Amino acid sequence: MKFLDIGEVSARSGIRPSALRHYEEAGLISSVSRHGLRRQFAPEVLLQLKLIALGKAAGFSLDEIAGMFGANGLPDLPRATFHQKADEIDRQIRELTVLSDTLRHVADCPAPSHMECPTFRRLIDAAGKPGGTTGNGKKSKPRLAPS
Amino acid sequence: MKFLDIGEVSARSGIRPSALRHYEEAGLISSVSRHGLRRQFAPEVLLQLKLIALGKAAGFSLDEIAGMFGANGLPDLPRATFHQKADEIDRQIRELTVLSDTLRHVADCPAPSHMECPTFRRLIDAAGKPGGTTGNGKKSKPRLAPS
DNA sequence: GCTTGACCTCAAGTCGGCTTGAAGTGGCAG
DNA sequence: CTGCCACTTCAAGCCGACTTGAGGTCAAGC
Numbered sequence: 001m002k003f004l005d006i007g008e009v010s011a012r013s014g015i016r017p018s019a020l021r022h023y024e025e026a027g028l029i030s031s032v033s034r035h036g037l038r039r040q041f042a043p044e045v046l047l048q049l050k051l052i053a054l055g056k057a058a059g060f061s062l063d064e065i066a067g068m069f070g071a072n073g074l075p076d077l078p079r080a081t082f083h084q085k086a087d088e089i090d091r092q093i094r095e096l097t098v099l100s101d102t103l104r105h106v107a108d109c110p111a112p113s114h115m116e117c118p119t120f121r122r123l124i125d126a127a128g129k130p131g132g133t134t135g136n137g138k139k140s141k142p143r144l145a146p147s
Numbered sequence: 148m149k150f151l152d153i154g155e156v157s158a159r160s161g162i163r164p165s166a167l168r169h170y171e172e173a174g175l176i177s178s179v180s181r182h183g184l185r186r187q188f189a190p191e192v193l194l195q196l197k198l199i200a201l202g203k204a205a206g207f208s209l210d211e212i213a214g215m216f217g218a219n220g221l222p223d224l225p226r227a228t229f230h231q232k233a234d235e236i237d238r239q240i241r242e243l244t245v246l247s248d249t250l251r252h253v254a255d256c257p258a259p260s261h262m263e264c265p266t267f268r269r270l271i272d273a274a275g276k277p278g279g280t281t282g283n284g285k286k287s288k289p290r291l292a293p294s
Numbered sequence: 295g296c297t298t299g300a301c302c303t304c305a306a307g308t309c310g311g312c313t314t315g316a317a318g319t320g321g322c323a324g
Numbered sequence: 325c326t327g328c329c330a331c332t333t334c335a336a337g338c339c340g341a342c343t344t345g346a347g348g349t350c351a352a353g354c
């Protein structure tokens with residue numbers, strides 16, 4: 001069995017060793033053994049890391065991700081939870097769509113004051129509404145992978 | 148002209164006074180005057196705050212948002228910039244769509260090991276690609292509104 | 295057998311976006 | 325006039341997700 005040491009995992013995943021150690025500490029991944037001091041990772045970890053990246057992109061915290069995909073990398077949460085997460089993301093998508101539309105409108109609308117443009121206000125109002133979910137306390141923000 | 152003091156803005160927007168002061172300091176909003184010590188806000192600030200919420204939901208930092216919509220609340224960047232931001236957001240939307248699809252798949256696919264499911268792997272691979280876009284390495288994280 | 299260089303641990307630092315706390319101000323109801 | 329209480333400022337603290345740095349270990353190549 002060919003294991004990977006942290007440098008190789010880092011090179012192949014683009015994730016820094018310090019972050020990988022951090023993930024291991026957080027229980028998101030696990031090394032199969034040590035070679036001397038050095039962690040040895042199974043190749044599957046690369047796939048797990050993609051999953052983690054995905055979760056992060058969705059705005060989940062490392063803890064949440066750890067909950068979804070155990071250190072073994074296999075998802076085993078109640079299906080309903082995933083649907084719920086997916087719904088949450090879909091809501092986020094709708095908001096982003098509004099934002100995108102709004103930005104394009106702002107770019108194109110010749111009105112002197114956007115605040116008075118009905119289209120603009122309609123767009124913004126639409127953004128405010130999405131489902132009253134707004135009271136929670138924390139939202140994540142995803143951007144793609146940190147280089 | 149009827150101005151709002153910070154408590155009223157807070158009540159109407161759901162944003163804490165401390166956050167509003169923070170926004171003012173960051174140049175995202177501005178108070179029109181003071182009544183004694185107290186900031187007086189024009190009612191338009193409520194609309195501006197929606198814009199800000201929108202921007203945050205999109206993952207922009209406060210600085211970026213301040214850049215898009217000045218303290219006057221009026222966007223006055225070069226139109227091309229807005230189109231560019233919109234394109235960026237559209238890209239983000241595509242990524243989130245993949246994630247949402249993946250989560251639903253995970254919830255529904257009966258395969259014993261997702262890692263071996265071709266659909267799953269295809270989705271994950273798709274997610275991995277979106278490549279080098281912003282390369283910035285950091286984006287903010289929105290979870291729902293902080294209560 | 296000694297150097298090298300990739301790895302190790304642990305503590306502390308960083309950054310964004312606020313929140314919290316202490317100490318002060320001042321408009322307005324009574 | 326007095327007291328209240330919402331506001332004010334400023335500094336410090338917090339959280340998540342890492343990064344950085346100091347000091348240490350150790351397998352392998354010369």
